[in-house]
Each structure stands twice: as C-alpha cells, then as structure tokens.
Amino acid sequence: MGLSASLLLVSLLILPLAGDAAFRTPRSSVTWSSMAGNSEAMVLPLFFSHPNSTRRSTPSSPVIRSYRRDLQGKSSSAANAHMRLYDDLLTNGYYTTRLLIGTPPQEFALIVDSGSTVTYVPCSSCEQCGNHQDPRFQPDMSSTYEPVRCSIDCTCNPDNTQCTYERQYAEMSSSSGVLGEDIVSFGKESALAPQKAVFGCETSETGDLFNQHADGIMGLGRGRLSIMDQLVDKGVISDSFSLCYGGMDIGGGAMVLGGMPLPIDMVFSRSDPVRSPYYNIELREIQVSRKSLHLSPSVFDGKHGTILDSGTTFAYLPKEAFVAFKDAITRNLRLKQIPGPDPNYKDICFSGAGSDIPQLSKFFPDVVMIFGDGQKLPLSPENYLFRHSRVHGAYCLGVFQNGNDPTTLLGGIIVRNTLVTYDRHNQRIGFWKTNCSELWKRLNIDVAPYPAPSASNNGNALENLSPALSPSGLQNFNLPGQYKIGVITFDISLSVEYSDLEPHIKDFTELIARELQVDISQVHLTHFARTGNSTLIRCAISPSGSDFISSTAATRIISRLTEHRIQFPANFGNYSLVKWDIEPSKRSWWQEHLQGIVVGVAVAVVVVIFLSTLLTLYFWRSKPGAYRHVNAAFPEQELQPM
Template identity: 60%
Template sequence: MARALLIQLFTFTILLIVQSSPSTSLLLRPPHGGPRQSMLLPLFLSPPNPRRHLQRSDPQTHPNARMGLYDDLLRNGYYTTRLWIGTPPQMFALIVDTGSTVTYVPCSTCEQCGRHQDPKFEPELSSTYKPLQCNLDCNCDSEKVHCVYDRQYAEMSSSSGVLAEDVLSFGNLSELQPQRAVFGCENQETGDLYSQRADGIMGLGRGDLSIVDQLVEKGLISDSFSLCYGGMDIGGGAMVLGGISPPIDMVFTQSDPVRSPYYNIDLKEIHVAGKPLMLNPIVFDGRHGTVLDSGTTYAYFPEPVFIAFKDAIMKELNSIQKIRGPDPNFNDICFSGAGSDVSELSKTFPVVDMVFGNGQKLSLSPENYLFRHSKVRGAYCLGIFQNGKDPTTLLGGIIVRNTLVMYDREHSKIGFWKTNCSELWERLQISGAPPQMPSAPDREPPPTTAPTQVPDHVLPGELQIKQITCDMLLNVSYPNLKPHITELAEFIAYDLGINSSQVRLMNFTPNGNDSLIRLAIFPAGSSDYFSNATANSIIAQFAEHHVQLPATFGSYQLVGWNIEPLEKRTWWQQNYLVVFLAVVVTIIIGLSAFGMWFIWRHRQQMLNAYKPVNAAVPEQELQPI
C-alpha cells in the first residue's frame, strides 16, 4: 500500500447524513518496523456545519471533558481515548481523529467486524439506546426503517452501520455529565478498520455528526477542543473537549473553515537550523493547503518542500553516519550515532521552525520530525515523507508530540504550546484539575452512570517515584524463556516508549508453560524519579494490556505491582552511600586509635615488668649477725 497520501475523488454512492463531514485519515506504522499501512483522507468532502451559531464564550463558564490519551503514536499509528456508551456504560477505546466526523463502534449485530480491544457494543443491554428512524434528513436502509452511515476510504477500507442515539460518558475526571448523542453502530468494516486493535473512531472533525459539534450545538461546551500527544520516550497524553484558557506564550495561526473541510493552518515558511528553505510560500497552499490531522502518524510534504527539507537536514548532519532504515520495503532516511537520550538529540539534530502568516513560529525539536530506528540503538529516521504528487501538506501527530494543540473553532484559529503532555494538568494549572493523568475506570463491574471511581492502578496524590516493580505471569511458547529475557525486556521497553536500560529483570520463576517474572522500571538518564502521571501511564499500559508482545512470548497477566516513592525513603536510605562511607571512615579511625592506644598500653606494661641490671635501687640495711 502506498505510503504517500493519495486523495482521490471517486464517484460512488455514499450513504450518510446530509452535510456530513470528512472521514478518518490515518497513516499507521505498526510496531518494530513492520510493514506500514495507510488509512488516507476520505474520498468524500463536504462543507462544515452551516447551522452552528458561532458566539463568543468564556471557557470558564462551560464545563469541559478532560480525558486521557493512550497507546503510542509510532507503535499503533494512533492515540485512543476511552468513551462509555449506554446505560449501564460499555467502554470502548476510540482513535481520536480530527479528520473524521462520525463516532462509531462495532455493534453486536456485526457479522463482519474484526477482533478489537473491547467487546462489541450490545444495544439490547442499554436501556437508553435508540436507533434513528428514517427521515428526510438522513439516508435510510433498504427497508426505509433506520438512518444509516457509510464511510469509504481511498485504500478501500470502510465502515457502515446504523445511526443511533444513546448516553455517552466521558470518564471519571470529566466535569461534563453524560449526554445523549448520535453515534454509529457498525454492522460492517473492512481493511485496516477490520484489523486495527482500537475499537473504533471518535470523530472530532467539522460536521453535524461530530461529537464536538453535537456538544456545541446543545450549548454544553464552548466551540473548542485540545489534544496533547506524549513524546518519544513516554506515550499517552491528554484531551479536553471544550475550552480552556490558553497559556500566555501559546503560538496561534489562523484556520480558515471555508478553505477546506479539514483543520488547516496558515503555514508560510520552514526554517532548518535558523535558515529558511528557499521556497515560494504558495507551495504550502496547494489543494487542501496545510492540513493538521491527529489521525495521521507522520508528516507528508509536497515534492519541492520535501526535497528542500531533506537536503537542508542532510547538510546539517554531514558528520554522522547515514544507515539503512528498519524496513527494507521503504527507503527511509536514517542516521546512527546520536545516542539514546532524547533530551540530548538537539545537540546533533537541528531545530526546525514553522513560520505562520502572522509572523509567529512553532519550533520543532528533533522528536517532532524523527522516529527511533527499531533495529539500531541510537539511530533515528526522518518521520517526514514526500506526499506523492499531491500538493497538500499533511502534518500528522509526530509534528505535535509534547505539544498542546488547541483547536479554537469559535475564533477560527489553532494554538500550539510546547509542554510535557504527560504532566499537562499540572503545567496548565487548571482549576480543579486532578494531579494525575486520567485513566480508564475499572472494567468490571461497569458503572451505572458516568464513571466516578478511580481505578486501582491510579496513584493517589502527587508522588515522586523512584522505581516501579511489576509482577507478570507470562504464557510463552519458548521451551526455555531464560535466554530470551533480554529480548523480552527490549520489547517491553519499546512498547512503553522508554529505553531498554530502564527495564531490569529482578526475578524469574519458571512454572511449566507459565513463567512468573518480576521487572523493575527505573527513570531515564540522570532523572531521580518518575512523575505521578508518568508512573500512572506505565502501570495503566500493563494493567489494560496495551503492552503488545510478539506471539512467541504469548499472553501475559499483570498479577501485581509496587512503587517506591522517593519522598518515603528516609534520609538514611537516600544517603546510604554517604552514611556507609562515614561509618567505614569512623571504624577505620576508631580502629587506628584503638591500635595506637593498645600499643602504648602494652609498652607501659612491658616497662613496668622489666628492670635493667644497672637500675638504681635503694640499698638494703644489713641485718645483724
């Protein structure tokens, strides 16, 4: 499947609601350098919702939904959030996609749906489920009974089903109460939609069926939402449905809703190491312009932009070795010898600046345009590719790693703020925001309303964590797992998005086909501790089975975990080396002093016991005869 973005407008019948919006647009990269597949921008385009009444609003006067993001962009090609549908709620992992409008999940009636992360939605178990009846405002099924939707994609994957209404819940840390909304109950899916691990799509695009549009239309949230993807070392992130007060140093660019049905930005220049690429600004305005798409993994430039960018990067990196990419099917541009510490990459790779029409610029660090080479340590590859012959500039999730992106639709602009997305709530200092990243509530038993309980694997309070210990029961096909322990640790580190040096085997107990292993996970580099949010993310990935191991390692079960908080260690524990040295020195000094005293004492005793021959002694009085 071609990796470049090919947006082709075919003529076919699409069953969808009037004035619907673009469908999902994903460019996926499976883990460990496997073959890359593409879910491309949709074949059908339509104008934005004309019925929305745009009014200025204060984000503080509206509630918002604060939701966690999970998975890793380069492992699965997307980020998911948790959404609960029905009464009682049924949980689903949905890809957050700004290039799609319909939110849909597999239905229990689906005979052609893949095996995904969670069970299919069962309408019969929800007391609030109601399919939309056929009417003049929707396309109907062949019996003219229900409204239906149909989504087709350029690489021939598809999703179709019934449009229905039910109660949607946004998680236990959301201020927004459960709301009735329209979603798609899938009856058929093909292609990548069939094979992906995620359950479905959460549509954040413009259009009547978009979850954002529905909440705005009801006056429940301000017309804005935000996404924050984790970085190269740590996955996860955060999402906010509704408005938030922008940080004072947030960089904004205009986003014209009439220019394209996608979220576009006003890009004018790209600088590499402070030097502008010699390009006409009009090159960034071809076809759909410069599109920001949360469902796309990498970035795709028009041919002249890509060539100029690649040449500029190569010129800056003439001192390090160019190597082959991890996948022989692709001619990736990769470099070795940069080291494994992400924080040190800026010493080797140049800063890239994106300059907008208003003169403001967004600076990209190396993690915003590189991905790790999966087979060579300390090697990285360009995550920016040529977009075939299409003049559209497509910016995927890699561009905005560790960047809060605010889609301020009310004011037709998009904001960028460089930050650590795993600690977003603390950095934004949102009033009433939780001190840890939100995590999915326990799956069993399902809550009867919007989830309100914090799951067992969410750490309370604000902790500084020195070490995380996980006990895993592993069902393996290897007759002897021990020789493969190092390989296992590397796979776990890769899926967690950390360095393999941070994962250490503490104990290994074989038991037939099962093996009980204890792993310790340590902070990276010179850091003394994990933040509370980072530890939550790591534990959640184990607890919710987001760590995906090769089939030879079989399945695993997290049977226990423990943390060692930094602040709970005593002064003696934290300074044990100093204490140990002080004790040793004290003992040595003490032994030396005792030895000197012992020698002196012994000498004195010897002096008292020994009298020389010529010693002067008083004469004895002669005794009479």
C-alpha cells in the same frame, strides 16, 4: 483517522444535507462570550500505555508558572473528565481514549482523531469486524439506545429503516454501519453530565481498521456527526478543544473538550473552515537550521492547503517541499545513513545519535514553521523523527512525500509535546510547546501518575513499586531499563464462587498467559481464597528462558494489569485487581552471564562467518506492523455525511 493517515485516494461525491454542507461556513448561532459563561470544559488526561522513560518533568519556567496561576484562577468552575489516553504513535500509530456508551455503559477504546467526523464502535451484529480491545457494542443491552430512523437527510439501509454511514481512509481501510443514538459519557470522574449523541454502529470494517487493537474512532472533526459539533449544539461546551500529545520518550498528555485559558505566548495560525472541511493552517515557510527552504508559500496551499490531523501518524509534504526539507535536514548531518526498518519503504534513517532524546538537537537541526502572520512554531528533532525499530540509537525521518498530491498533511508526530488548541469559534489553531506529560500539574488537576523509581534508588526502588491499588485501579507505570525482575505477583478478584471456577482453572491459566502475552509455563496460581461470592486468586509470573524478566516485559505486564485491559469471558464474571508486586532477580552478575559468555565464545567463529548474511536476511524479511506510512495521505473522505 488513527492509522497511518486519514483518507482518501479518490475524490468521491459528497452528499450535503439540509443545513450542513461539506465546506462549512462559520457557526453563527453560538458565540464565545455566551458559551464561556454557561458551559463547562471536559478535561481528559491522556497517557501512554507503555512509557519507556523515567523523565517526568521539566524545570518550571516563569511562563509555565504564570500559566499555572491563570488556570487555577479561571478554571475553578470547569468540569473535568479525567480519562487516560492509551497507546502511542511509535507502537500503534495512534492515541486512544476511553468512551462509555449506553445504559448500563459499555466501554470502548477509541482513537482520538481530529480528521474524522464520526464516532463509531463495532456493533454486535457486525459480520466483518476484527478482534479488538473490548467486546462489541450490544444495542439490545442498552435501555437508552435508539436507531436513527431513515429520512431524506441520510442514506438508508436496505430495509429503509435506519440511517447508515461509510468512511474510507488513505491506507485503503474502511468502516461502514448504521447510525444510532445513545447516552455517551466520558468516565466516572467526569463532572459533565452524560449526553445523548449519535454514533456509528459498525457492521463492516476492512484493512487496518479490521486489524487494529483499538475498537473504533472518536471523531473530533467538523460535521454534524462529530462529537464536538453535537456537544456544542447542545450548549454544554464552547466551540473549542485542545490536544496535547506526549513526546518520543515521555508518556502522558491531555485532551480538553471546550474552552480553556490559553498561554500568553501561544502562537496561532488562521484556520479557514470555508477553505476546507478539515482543520487547516496557513503554513507559509519552513526553516531548517535558521535557513529558509526558499519555497513559494503557494507550495503549502495546494488542494486542501495544510491540514492538521491528530489521527495521522506522520507528516506529508508536496514533492517540491519534501525534497527541499529532506536535503536541508541531511545536508550537514555527520551521522551514518542506514536502511530503514521496513524494506517496503525507502525510509531515510541515521545511526549514532544515542538514546537520549534531549540530546538529539546536538545531532539533528532545529526546524521552524512560519505561519501566515509571521508567527513561528519551533520543532525539535522529536517532532520530525521516529525511532528506528531495529537499530539502537538510530532515527528515521518522519516526514514523507505525499505522493503526487499537493496537499500538506501534518500528523501527530509534528505536535509531540505541543498543546494544540482548535479554537473553532475564532477560526484559529494555537500551538504551545510544553511537556504534555506534565500538563495536569499546570491544569491544577491531581491525577499525577504513580511516581517512577529514580535510577539512583538501586534495589530499594523496587520496594516502592508494589502499592495496593486505588479504587479506580488505574496506574501509569514504568521501570528503569537496568532492573531485572525475578517474579511478578498480583492478586485478582473474580465475581464467581470458587466451586464454579475450580473446573476451569486450566482455562483461566491459559487466558492469563494469552492476555499478558507470556508463555503458559510462566503462569503459576499460588493461592485461592473465598470472599463471599467472589474468589481471590494470587498469580505469579516467572521468567522464561532467561533467569529474569526484563524491565520492558515487566512494564508491559503491569500496564495491562493496572489499566484493566484483560478480557475475561462471561463465565469468569467481573474482575478487579487488588494489588501487585515485583521481586528483583537475586542472581549475581556471574550467575546471570556465565552461561551466555561460555556459549558466546563457543559460537564466536560461526557468528563471525555468517553474521552479515543472517542480519541481511533477518532485516529484509521482517516487517514491523504498526508504525508505517502510506504513499499518499488525505483527510477523511466524506462518503455520506448526515
């Protein structure tokens, strides 16, 4: 599940169906050799929506060059589905990808989750669903939708006409609804033909599921409702998939559904499908600064063992392992320990490490996980730390005690910048440290994001950041932190005539302000043009309060525009972004700062007197919403598998 952790506190009764038990045995009807020859892998690019670093590449090592040649030589016939992954672990606690369901297709942002076994979206009939990123799924609007009729193999709705599902998660959220079948596709760039698949149509959701921005879940776990199992059963992909998440500071990533050539130095751990219905690994030891924690291997083998879950944000260890790990990390640190960002949690945080992620290894120790056969997976500081949201240059431990539960659960933070291959057929999981934002180059897929400006380009770099959009309209975008933006302009085309739009100009302006998260006073409509039955509008976003728009705000605005994340009601028709532009602030340094300096001097005495009190009150009363952990983490609870 893509919230703080994937599922639940109480073991509930699992209802196995014919041919499908909760603890699955290896699939015997599909072999790697037969699948690899006649099926195609779907390659899905994953991108952050708000990348905050201009570092986009790392030196190409001999291993990387060899891997690139292997991929080019062996994957030329593979079908590629080019899909972006939006959001990130720090801001949202999850990654999402775009999935299209129905005829004509209806698009949804779904959390990529290896710990869930059902794909579900909010249904138009839902009476308790939150306000999510996209409109709800409308079964009546799809000519290919069919309800999954009630049978002895499923729990039925009150009318005994349609199968239902129900899922609960560790943070006490839940999803329930009916099961339907429809055409599912992975974007216009996918070479894999759309496939019929069973999915959940939500009629109720609670907790974080109700409040999250994402629409629903894309279930990649083991189970008959899993999108992976359905595609494998149809023979269209081999029984394997891979995920590659970007790092703490660098956007980008990839998801591959189906087999792919693997790096020669990828390390593997056995994954036993009989031991647990979840994806597990044989973790035997953890080393910190090359020193063992001196724990018995059985510590990591309690209950479900060690579970790998892409939808969980953090990592959770049994008490004994957590205490040993925490002590080993903090023992030799020369940083100042500070309170965490949320007073509801006793986070272990340190300040003084700076903002340069590659330099964190100078302040924090390296960690190594050792698997059952002795293979080692090195972890850098970004694999066990997260940024403090209130103190610059401070970081907190992203590994927590898993309550009193003996299960070890490793979330997305552990596999940042790591290609993870879930080789289900061979019952193993592989790990390969890499720059996930650059994975597409190694896959020989030309979908590189629009180049970010170099810090050495100064003002001229801004001139290169105003391209006309490609037909797809999707751009990966960021700005260096030192740029101060004067005005952001963009041209947007609406599929309505101007005469129909004119009475609603005020509503349109308010909608733009709300969707771009700016004040309505910042939105200016500067030009209108009729183009057949459409209307072309030029909008300008001006600064508010200060005399410039920060690079962070500009990145957010441009990302929402280029990723087509603006939602218009039906009376505005469909829209397309034609082009965008940014104009740097023309004010001098003294113009920008003189007023602030004068005001700062005037209130300095007052600030000195009350600073400590004000900071304390602000800190302990403010609560960040997305990036948090739970007291105990479990994989998804199968209340009613199909």
